[in-house]
Amino acid sequence: MAGGGCTGAIETAAEILIDVHLRDGALATIADDVREGLGGTPKELPPKYFYDERGSQLFEQITRLPEYYPTRAEQQILDRVAAEIVSAAGPSELVELGPGSARKTHALLDPILQLSQGATYVPVDVSESAIRELADRLSDHYEGIRIHGVVGDFERDLERLRANGDRRLVAFLGGTLGNFDQRQRLAFLRRTRRMLGPDDRLLIGTDLVKDRKRLEAAYNDSDGVTAEFNRNVLRVVNANLDGDLDPARFDHVAFYDERRRRIEMRLRAHEAHSARIEGLGMDVVFEHGEEIRTEISCKFTRPALEREYAAASLDLIGWYSDDENLFALSLTRPT
Ligand code: SAH
């Protein structure tokens, strides 16, 4: 995301189109989000700012950590049920919100392209490097695929996705729904619901409630990759708003809040200091031990999700879990 350009469309090859909506998308909100988030108490920053090129690479490393089970669990489910879901839904377009590297997406694209040669894949991600890399890889891998990448914010830019009359499968994998709080989830689900025609389907991956030990290990890996990912949000703020926030002055903190069923990730200042954010004309003072909340990662149960889907006029029509019941895929359709 850092260093991204203005709105525009770049034809990179006959079958790849990449739209870039940054200045009026994700980056349009960074000044307001940082002013509000670091100006208020308690301090907080939205998780979408983790993902510049370095942040996207760090997340990719997280997915391969022994402690971080969600990616492997979701891959296992997809390998088992993706073909069945695709054959029932019959999509000729796959829209994926926040695909990252889109490694797991192969499980959906393989059967979609078998069904419909020339199907369209529409990945929407704030990370420009992620969109460009996946577009290169997938266009090499799948002959005939049409890729319409969108570099933008799935909280703001969904209305821009042109409906083309094709039957759509919309995928939101990885547990990213859990990075919203309940109010944001409802707003997001309702907005996504509005993209769906009667025959379209929405497939959502969510992490499930489980024991604290397993959860906390996943967000406190022994190699410190998650800690670096967490600190990366400070680098993104610095790069975009000419700041001098010092990542080395913050400890990584991640714990499970059992009552709220969510992991909270924070950065804790281990000494009192202040930072300057020139782009906002703002000095930020940190007390010793003061924290910035950088992410929540909510964990779910089937009944809780079913209620949330219903509130967004979505019917749960399929529920798929892995062998250990760690993670689930929900298949929904508009009511
Ligand atoms: N779906 C992938 C990646 C999950 S990481 C997987 O399951 O492994 C979350 C992804 O969502 C990242 O690629 C990040 O860049 C993207 N993302 C986060 N917030 C976003 C937003 N508001 N709009 C668009 N993309 C966003």
Ligand code: AVI
């Ligand atoms: C993208 N999202 C679902 C990840 C999660 O588990 O909440 C982001 C992450 N944060 C720390 N590790 C991984």
